[in-house]
Amino acid sequence: MHMAQHVFLTGSPGVGKTTLIQKAITVLQSSGLPVDGFYTQEVRQGGKRIGFDVVTLSGAQGPLSRVGSQPLPGKADCRVGQYEVDLASFEQLVLPVLRNAVPSCGLRHRVCVIDEVGKMELFSQPFIQAVRQTLSTPGIIVLGTIPVSRGKPLALVEEIRKRRDVKVFSVTRENRNSLLPDIVAVVQSSRS
Numbered sequence: 001m002h003m004a005q006h007v008f009l010t011g012s013p014g015v016g017k018t019t020l021i022q023k024a025i026t027v028l029q030s031s032g033l034p035v036d037g038f039y040t041q042e043v044r045q046g047g048k049r050i051g052f053d054v055v056t057l058s059g060a061q062g063p064l065s066r067v068g069s070q071p072l073p074g075k076a077d078c079r080v081g082q083y084e085v086d087l088a089s090f091e092q093l094v095l096p097v098l099r100n101a102v103p104s105c106g107l108r109h110r111v112c113v114i115d116e117v118g119k120m121e122l123f124s125q126p127f128i129q130a131v132r133q134t135l136s137t138p139g140i141i142v143l144g145t146i147p148v149s150r151g152k153p154l155a156l157v158e159e160i161r162k163r164r165d166v167k168v169f170s171v172t173r174e175n176r177n178s179l180l181p182d183i184v185a186v187v188q189s190s191r192s
Contacts, residue, residue: 005190006135006142007183008117008160011171017145020176020183021115024143025057027184028111033191037113037143038094040064051083052120054093057113062089065120078123085120091127098130109191114144117157128156135163141190143183 009017018039029035038056042049043063051066065083078085098112112134121127135142146157146168160166167186169179 005165006144006163006167007186008142008144008146008166008168009171009179009183010146010148010168011176012148015171015173016176017171018115020171020179021113021143021145023180024183024187025111025113027180028143028187031184031188033111033188034108035111035113035143036097036100037111037115038097039113039115054090056093056097058097060093062086062093064090078120080119083120085123087124090121091124094121095126095130098127098134109139109141111141111143111187114142116145116147117154117160118145118147119154122154122156131156131160135160135165141187143187 009020011017018041021039025035036057038054040052041055043051043053043066049067052064053061054064055061063086065080065085067082068084078087098114114131114134117131134140144160146160147154149157149161161168169183171179
C-alpha cells in the first residue's frame with residue numbers, strides 16, 4: 001500500500017495557503033528534493049488589490065489577472081468577478097513549467113508546485129490537460145492548492161479531491177501555523 005503521493009491545500013481565500021506552500025518549498029529544497037512549479041500572488045497598488053501574478057519557481061513572473069481590464073479584441077472574455085484573466089500570459093509562463101516537470105532519468109522524485117488550480121486558471125484547457133498529465137506522471141509529487149467548493153463545483157477540482165493518490169489538507173487560521181511538518185512529511189514519504 002503506497003502512501004498518498006500528492007498534497008493539495010484548500011481553504012478560504014487569504015487564509016495563508018500560498019504562504020504555507022512557500023514555507024514547504026524552502027524546507028523541501030533544503031532536504032534535497034528538486035522543486036519546480038508556480039504560485040500566484042496578489043498585486044497591490046496604492047493599498048488596493050489590482051490583480052494576481054503568476055510567479056514560477058525559476059523566477060519568471062507575469063500577469064494572471066487584472067481588475068477591469070477589457071478583453072483584447074478577438075480574445076475570449078475570461079472573467080472572474082472583477083478580474084479579467086490574461087490567458088496568454090498565464091499559459092506562456094505555466095505550461096512549459098508543467099510540461100518540463102518530468103523526472104530526470106527517472107531516478108529522483110521531484111516536486112511540482114501548482115498554486116492554484118482555481119477558477120481563473122481553469123479557463124485554460126491546456127492547463128487542465130497539463131495538470132492531469134502531471135498528476136499521473138510517476139516520480140512527480142504535486143504540491144498544490146484548490147479552492148473551497150462553493151457554488152458550482154469546478155470539474156477538475158472535484159476530480160483532484162476524489163483521487164486516491166491525493167491528500168487534501170484544509171488550512172484554517174487555527175491550524176495554519178502547525179500544518180507545515182505534516183505537509184512536508186507526506187511529500188517526503190512519497191519519495192520511496
